[in-house]
Amino acid sequence: MALGPVAQIHVSVRDIDRSVAFYRDVLGIPLLFQVPGQPMAFFASGDVRLYLGVPESAEFASRCTLYFRVDDIDAEHARLTAAGVESFGPPHVVHRDGATELWMSFFTDPDGHKIGLMQER
Incomplete structure (x- = not known):
């Protein structure tokens, strides 16, 4: 079995609101949704979803x-x-x-x- 195409990429951020404003308003990438009460936001970049989030632990920092x-x-x-x-x-x-x-x-x-x-x- 082979892997399919990349579906999602995680990008570690420190301040989710600042990063949402940058990726949505400056870069112009469509925001799909922000997770209420969680430091997570998802953007549509073609067929790949960008996941911006504050990592829960250092092992997941990107x-x-x-x-x-x-x-x-x-x-x-x-x-x-x-x-x-x-x-x-x-x-x-x-x-x-x-x-x-x-x-x-x-x-x-x-x-x-x-x-x-x-x-x-």
Whole structure:
């Protein structure tokens, strides 16, 4: 038996309300729901659900880099920079093959997780 596709990714946060505001209002990822009385929120990122939560113990704490496809990396980089999101520099080519170029740019969320933007041109 083989594993199916990734269904959910946990992202550890310290302040759920601050993180919900960042992922929903700044990044623009649709919020599915917040769990009442629990430091948990779930977002729809295509077919993958992002689970933001305050870990119950150190064994479940995560540190990750999330990569998001964008249609226009230059415009999205400018939008996030204007919103005050910490950037690690402008979009740049990370790979070329005969037909396409892969462009990336990186930011940081409120908990120090890296957010990568990627566009194939």
